[in-house]
Amino acid sequence: MAILTGKARLAGILGWPVAHSRSPRLHGLWLQRHGIDGAYVPLPVAPGAFPEAVRGLMAAGFQGANVTIPHKEAAFALCDEVAPTARRMGAVNTLVFREGRILGSNTDGFGFLENIRQQVPGWQASAGTAVLLGAGGSARAIAVALLEAGAPEVVLVNRTRARAETLAREIGGPVTVATAPPLARAALLVNTTSLGMQGQPPLEVDLAALPASAVVADIVYVPLETPLLAAARARGLRAVGGLGMLLHQARPGFRHWFGVDPVVDAELEAFVGGDIPRS
Ligand SMILES: NC(=O)c1ccc[n+]([C@@H]2O[C@H](COP(=O)([O-])OP(=O)(O)OC[C@H]3O[C@@H](n4cnc5c(N)ncnc54)[C@H](OP(=O)(O)O)[C@@H]3O)[C@@H](O)[C@H]2O)c1
Secondary structure, three states: OOOOOOOOEEEEEEEOOOOOOOHHHHHHHHHHHOOOOEEEEEEEOOHHHHHHHHHHHHHOOOOEEEEOOOOHHHHHHHOOEEOHHHHHHOOOOEEEEEOOEEEEEOOHHHHHHHHHHHHOOOOOHHHOEEEEEOOOHHHHHHHHHHHHOOOOOEEEEOOOHHHHHHHHHHHOOOEEEOOOOOHHHEEEEEEOOOOOOOOOOOOOOOHHHOOOOOEEEEOOOOOOOOHHHHHHHHOOOEEEOOHHHHHHHOHHHHHHHHOOOOOOOHHHHHHHHOOOOOO
16 A cells, blocks of 8 residues: 555545445555555445535545445436436446536446457447347446447347336437347347346356357356356357456546556456456
8 A cells, every 4th residue: 555645636436335345446456556646445425415425525625436326326416517428328437526516427338348348359349239138227338338339239138128118218229129139130248137146046048049259248247257158158159257347447537536547457357356256
């Protein structure tokens, strides 16, 4: 841990609870690597206290903060300015304080795309149809990011079909809803549900119909190798795990607050995810 001076830059993560968050560890390694006079701390804030806490951080000279469950929508409402992508996602996960104003953005979709780009060199969202399992907050961020990166079509498949229909309507563009995943025409299959997570039921989907060129991504990262990823690899498909999304989504905030664009590499992955079961 670097010794802080009176000029230390400060940021942190607002959530409730926040004790489980890996973000302080993640930003802490980057701060150490770059010898930055700064700190990134957990900020447990109960829902009713969120606006007061954010204004307090700004008044105390913080550079900004990340926002996690349950505050992402409240953060959206509190911002003086929201980036267009975050507006379409309906949620904000990164706050930057500038000249007494609160600027909000959402880096979840960026993290998802950058993770695939790093793990599958040459991958392009424009390659074909993306099929998303789930219609929650992360499905929304990922669908918007894929469309903005040039995906020609996004298909949502969700247990509660009505929720997927509402989401498709709200996002707009070439987003459709299906009852079963149209695997034969999928260039990308993404699990955005909590199925396959440790303690949850497995995700039951037969990958046989996917084209050999398809990429399979799971945003669940506990365990690191979910049954979906294992099944994809067994079929010879390229498979991308969820931990990298968490690591890459942190980059834009770190750059804004501390002035360095940090790198996601194997050392960081082992440092942040070393205690997560492999399968
Ligand atoms: N890698 C990362 O950086 C990252 C980032 C964010 C989230 N995540 C992970 O992504 C997952 C989803 O997060 P979220 O914020 O999008 O959650 P959310 O808004 O609560 O949405 C959950 C989704 O999972 C579906 N689901 C839950 N249980 C199910 C079941 N038993 N059978 C079928 N579908 C089920 C829900 O379907 P219904 O609409 O039918 O309820 C919904 O579509 C979580 O596991 C979270 O840990 C990872």
